[in-house]
Amino acid sequence: MASSSFRPSVSDSEIGYGSASLQSHRRETRKPLEVESVPSPNSREVGGVSEEGGVYLTWENLWVTVSNGKGGSRSILQDLTGYARPGEVLAIMGPSGCGKSTLLDALAGRLEANQSGSILVNGRKQTLAYGTSAYVTQDDTLLTTLTVGEAVYYSAQLQLPDSMSKQEKKERADMTIKEMGLQDSINTRIGGWGVKGISGGQKRRVSICVEILTHPKLLFLDEPTSGLDSAASYYVMSRIVGPDFRHGRTIITSIHQPSSEVFALFDNLCLLSSGRTVYFGPARAANEFFSRNGFPCPTLQNPSDHFLKTINKDFEEDIEQGLGGKKPKEEVIDILITAYKSSGSWQQVQAQVTEICKQEGDQALQKSRDHASFVNQCLILTKRSYVNMSRDLGYYWMRLGVYIMVSFALGTIFYDLGFSNSSIQVRDS
Numbered sequence: 375m376a377s378s379s380f381r382p383s384v385s386d387s388e389i390g391y392g393s394a395s396l397q398s399h400r401r402e403t404r405k406p407l408e409v410e411s412v413p414s415p416n417s418r419e420v421g422g423v424s425e426e427g428g429v430y431l432t433w434e435n436l437w438v439t440v441s442n443g444k445g446g447s448r449s450i451l452q453d454l455t456g457y458a459r460p461g462e463v464l465a466i467m468g469p470s471g472c473g474k475s476t477l478l479d480a481l482a483g484r485l486e487a488n489q490s491g492s493i494l495v496n497g498r499k500q501t502l503a504y505g506t507s508a509y510v511t512q513d514d515t516l517l518t519t520l521t522v523g524e525a526v527y528y529s530a531q532l533q534l535p536d537s538m539s540k541q542e543k544k545e546r547a548d549m550t551i552k553e554m555g556l557q558d559s560i561n562t563r564i565g566g567w568g569v570k571g572i573s574g575g576q577k578r579r580v581s582i583c584v585e586i587l588t589h590p591k592l593l594f595l596d597e598p599t600s601g602l603d604s605a606a607s608y609y610v611m612s613r614i615v616g617p618d619f620r621h622g623r624t625i626i627t628s629i630h631q632p633s634s635e636v637f638a639l640f641d642n643l644c645l646l647s648s649g650r651t652v653y654f655g656p657a658r659a660a661n662e663f664f665s666r667n668g669f670p671c672p673t674l675q676n677p678s679d680h681f682l683k684t685i686n687k688d689f690e691e692d693i694e695q696g697l698g699g700k701k702p703k704e705e706v707i708d709i710l711i712t713a714y715k716s717s718g719s720w721q722q723v724q725a726q727v728t729e730i731c732k733q734e735g736d737q738a739l740q741k742s743r744d745h746a747s748f749v750n751q752c753l754i755l756t757k758r759s760y761v762n763m764s765r766d767l768g769y770y771w772m773r774l775g776v777y778i779m780v781s782f783a784l785g786t787i788f789y790d791l792g793f794s795n796s797s798i799q800v801r802d803s
């Protein structure tokens with residue numbers, strides 16, 4: 375699991391996690407989802423159930439509330455319902471501040487804020503076990519002095535169990551590096567402030583490598599393409615959500631402004647505006663939803679740009695609604711939210727959630743995977759820290775300089791002090 379600075383405090387809600395995979399001996403007998411949905415071009419659906427043995431995540435009536443600083447509260451997420459299935463990629467999109475990261479955090483069980491509603495894993499309220507899920511945060515927290523290979527290999531040693539040999543861990547690290555297309559940069563330093571290293575896109579991929587070493591069934595990605603140009607974004611996203619990588623995995627990603635090529639990689643889309651659902655459903659049907667409600671995407675415009683422009687109320691600009699004339703943004707958003715709540719997409723989402731939850735009977739809790747023992751973790755961290763410090767000359771020499779200065783300052787106090795009481799009193803005065 376990704377490093378997390380906080381843990382959930384949701385004891386009063388129905389929310390719970392667990393790791394679960396569908397028991398293999400019941401796989402053949404599982405009923406297909408009976409919901410008629412637009413088939414996804416990317417998913418590997420078999421009789422309505424896209425992938426087997428994976429993690430189905432559903433959330434219903436999810437609210438997240440924070441204090442508004444004036445003794446009251448403010449809802450960041452309002453009554454969200456949705457699902458994510460194995461072998462599929464769910465993209466969470468919306469204007470800045472609409473609640474994308476909050477939704478991801480809530481689903482991943484990393485939220486401190488008050489939340490209510492139900493989040494179920496394979497139809498059950500359960501806790502995701504170690505190694506079942508991973509969370510790639512928006513910021514890359516990598517040691518800049520290590521090479522790509524070292525960063526991934528040290529992580530493999532920390533995360534993978536002692537029952538795996540060093541060679542097996544190395545192989546897993548190499549395979550993951552290859553999977554993310556980083557084999558040519560394996561010996562290049564990550565680099566950072568003042569030291570040139572790999573590119574921003576490669577850094578994002580290293581961060582992802584580190585998180586997927588345990589082969590998590592559920593992957594959360596927070597803005598995996600932030601700071602990348604459109605070509606790099608496509609390259610990164612096509613690696614992450616490509617057919618080989620997504621197989622059996624449930625991937626949920628928040629994303630700001632995908633190009634049309636990147637957008638085409640998504641199966642489902644959750645479009646948020648001020649914490650409310652504007653649209654949830656097949657990504658390729660979103661255009662039709664906007665057109666049907668009077669906001670067609672202009673020719674040659676990227677659909678995702680059009681969606682975001684239409685529902686972004688940070689900048690006052692009236693929007694043309696078909697023949698209905700221009701409408702203020704607030705009104706446009708309300709029209710779309712109301713239209714979604716009365717659409718077939720909304721009914722399909724509810725039906726899918728119900729169907730997924732119905733299948734819970736045959737889903738066993740997955741055992742928590744092992745990681746390196748405490749002693750091994752201490753040894754690996756010490757070694758990694760030593761490598762890091764010895765390579766970071768500025769940090770190393772600056773510390774050495776400070777220590778020498780402090781020693782000198784303290785030494786002068788005792789220099790030529792003598793051994794008698796009077797000499798100590800003289801120095802004291």
Ligand SMILES: Nc1ncnc2c1ncn2[C@@H]1O[C@H](COP(=O)(O)OP(=O)(O)OP(=O)(O)O)[C@@H](O)[C@H]1O
Pocket residue numbers: 440441450468469470471472473474475476477487
């Ligand atoms: N702990 C908190 N306390 C108060 N407000 C919060 C808290 N967490 C999030 N918010 C607010 O909730 C809203 C949604 O935040 P969030 O980070 O989820 O948005 P986002 O869609 O991910 O934004 P961006 O795309 O810019 O990263 C923002 O207005 C933010 O200020």
